[in-house]
Amino acid sequence: MATNTTTATNEACAPNDNLCIAVTHRQAVIVIPSLLLLASAITVVTMIVLTYVRRRRVRRAADAAPPRYRRSLHRRSRHLQGVDAPPGIDPLEHEEVPMAVHKRATGAAVPRVTAEGRLGTFGQVTPLPRTLSVGTDGGVVLYRARVDHKGVVLRVLKDSAGPEERRRFLGFASFVSELGPHPFLPAALGSVRGPPPTSVMVVEDLRHGDLLGFLWRCRRADESGWSITEKRIFTMATQVASALGYLHSRSCVHGDVGARNVLVGGDLTAKLWGLGAAYRRRTRAGADGAAELKKWQAPEVLARRDFSPSSDVWSFGLLLYEMSTLGEPPFAPLRPSELLQHLQRGNFLQRPPGCSGTLFAAMSSCCQWNPRRRVTVGTLAEKLRAGERTANGLTPVRAAGPLDPERYLREAGYGEAYNYALL
Known part of the structure; x- marks a missing residue:
C-alpha cells in the first residue's frame, strides 16, 4: 500500500523537480538522520557531565583536608x-x-x-x-x-x-x-x-623491640647472648638525642621519653618512638600527662605545668639511668605521689654501681631542678659523642640479676588501668 502511494507520488513529480522529490522522501532523508544525530549528541553530553561530576567529588574531598x-x-x-x-x-x-x-x-x-x-x-x-x-x-x-x-x-x-x-x-x-x-x-x-x-x-619493624625489654635480656647475657657496653650506651643515647632534637625542631615535645619508648634494631641502632603522648597534646585528645608515667616526668610537669623541650631533657636523664642500670626504674623506693616532695628537698638519683663519672655527669646535667640550668639537646648530643670516644667498649655492663616484672610495675608507678601502647 505504502509502495503504491510512493510510486504514485513519484509519478506526480517532474523528472527534474528536486524539491518535489526531497519533500516526498523527507522522512527517510532528513527526519531519521536528525533523530540519530540528536541521540548521539545527548549520549556524549551525558558522559561529559558524569565525568565532570565524578571529578568534582574527588576534588571536593581533597579540598576538605587542611x-x-x-x-x-x-x-x-x-x-x-x-x-x-x-x-x-x-x-x-x-x-x-x-x-x-x-x-x-x-x-x-x-x-x-x-x-x-x-x-x-x-x-x-x-x-x-x-x-x-x-x-x-x-x-x-x-x-x-x-x-x-x-x-x-x-x-x-x-x-x-x-x-x-x-x-x-x-x-x-x-x-x-x-x-x-x-x-x-x-x-x-x-x-x-x-x-x-x-x-x-x-x-x-625493629628486630629487638623496645629498649626496656632489650636491657632486661642483657641482664641474662648468658641465656640471651646479648650484652651492652658503656660505649654502646653512649652510642644509642646519642641516636635518641638526635631524634629528640629533630622533634623539637618540628615544634613537637615528646613528653614520654623512656626506655619503653625506644626501639632497637638488629644492628643495635636506637630509634625514638612512643609519639602517642605528643599527638594527644597536639590535638588535645586527652588530659596532658594523663598517660605518661610520673616517675619520668620533670618537677614542673609534676606540678601541673606545661611540657617543654627542657622537660624532655629531664626525662632523657632518666633514660640514661635506665640504660646504665639495665632497666631499673628511677626512684624505685618512692611512690609517684611522693616524688615531687622528694625532689623539692634537693634529692636526686644516686650514681648507679659501675656507672662512669662521664655518664653520670651527662645524667646530672639533664636532671637539674631549674629547667634553665638543664643542658640543651644539642649540647647534650655533643657531650654524649665526646663520652662515646673515651667510653669502655669491651666490658659489658652487669646488673645484680633478672628483674621481677611485678616489682618493676609497682616501683615504676604503673597503674592497673595504664595503657601500655607504644605504636
Missing part, C-alpha cells in the same frame, strides 16, 4: 622510605595519608573488608604479643608482618571501632606523616585506607 596537611603530604610522598607499597597500593594517590587502597575503576562501592582480608597483601602476618611496653588501645590491634622480605608492624583499626576511634587513628597517622623522616625515628611507611573501618598503619 591546607597544611596537603602540603606536608606532598613533602612526605617524596621521602617515603623502607618497603615498597604492596600490590594494589599507590603511595601518591590519597589526599589524607601517604598510601591508599585503589578504588575500583568502575567507581562502584568497594565491599567491606574484614581484618583478615585487608591484611592479605602482607606476608607472614602474626599478632604482636602484648608485653610491658608494646600493647594497644581498645580500638587497635598490632601485627608483625613481612613485605618484600622486610619486617613491618601493622597497626590495624578494629572492625568494631567507632567514628571517634577511626578519627583518632587517621589523625595519628597524619601526625606521624607530618613529622617527616629521620634516621633515628622508626620509618612510618604509610597507611592503607579503605571504606570504614578498613585502616592499617604500616611502621618499620
Whole structure:
C-alpha cells in the first residue's frame, strides 16, 4: 500500500523537480538522520557531565583536608622510605595519608573488608604479643608482618571501632606523616585506607623491640647472648638525642621519653618512638600527662605545668639511668605521689654501681631542678659523642640479676588501668 502511494507520488513529480522529490522522501532523508544525530549528541553530553561530576567529588574531598596537611603530604610522598607499597597500593594517590587502597575503576562501592582480608597483601602476618611496653588501645590491634622480605608492624583499626576511634587513628597517622623522616625515628611507611573501618598503619619493624625489654635480656647475657657496653650506651643515647632534637625542631615535645619508648634494631641502632603522648597534646585528645608515667616526668610537669623541650631533657636523664642500670626504674623506693616532695628537698638519683663519672655527669646535667640550668639537646648530643670516644667498649655492663616484672610495675608507678601502647 505504502509502495503504491510512493510510486504514485513519484509519478506526480517532474523528472527534474528536486524539491518535489526531497519533500516526498523527507522522512527517510532528513527526519531519521536528525533523530540519530540528536541521540548521539545527548549520549556524549551525558558522559561529559558524569565525568565532570565524578571529578568534582574527588576534588571536593581533597579540598576538605587542611591546607597544611596537603602540603606536608606532598613533602612526605617524596621521602617515603623502607618497603615498597604492596600490590594494589599507590603511595601518591590519597589526599589524607601517604598510601591508599585503589578504588575500583568502575567507581562502584568497594565491599567491606574484614581484618583478615585487608591484611592479605602482607606476608607472614602474626599478632604482636602484648608485653610491658608494646600493647594497644581498645580500638587497635598490632601485627608483625613481612613485605618484600622486610619486617613491618601493622597497626590495624578494629572492625568494631567507632567514628571517634577511626578519627583518632587517621589523625595519628597524619601526625606521624607530618613529622617527616629521620634516621633515628622508626620509618612510618604509610597507611592503607579503605571504606570504614578498613585502616592499617604500616611502621618499620625493629628486630629487638623496645629498649626496656632489650636491657632486661642483657641482664641474662648468658641465656640471651646479648650484652651492652658503656660505649654502646653512649652510642644509642646519642641516636635518641638526635631524634629528640629533630622533634623539637618540628615544634613537637615528646613528653614520654623512656626506655619503653625506644626501639632497637638488629644492628643495635636506637630509634625514638612512643609519639602517642605528643599527638594527644597536639590535638588535645586527652588530659596532658594523663598517660605518661610520673616517675619520668620533670618537677614542673609534676606540678601541673606545661611540657617543654627542657622537660624532655629531664626525662632523657632518666633514660640514661635506665640504660646504665639495665632497666631499673628511677626512684624505685618512692611512690609517684611522693616524688615531687622528694625532689623539692634537693634529692636526686644516686650514681648507679659501675656507672662512669662521664655518664653520670651527662645524667646530672639533664636532671637539674631549674629547667634553665638543664643542658640543651644539642649540647647534650655533643657531650654524649665526646663520652662515646673515651667510653669502655669491651666490658659489658652487669646488673645484680633478672628483674621481677611485678616489682618493676609497682616501683615504676604503673597503674592497673595504664595503657601500655607504644605504636
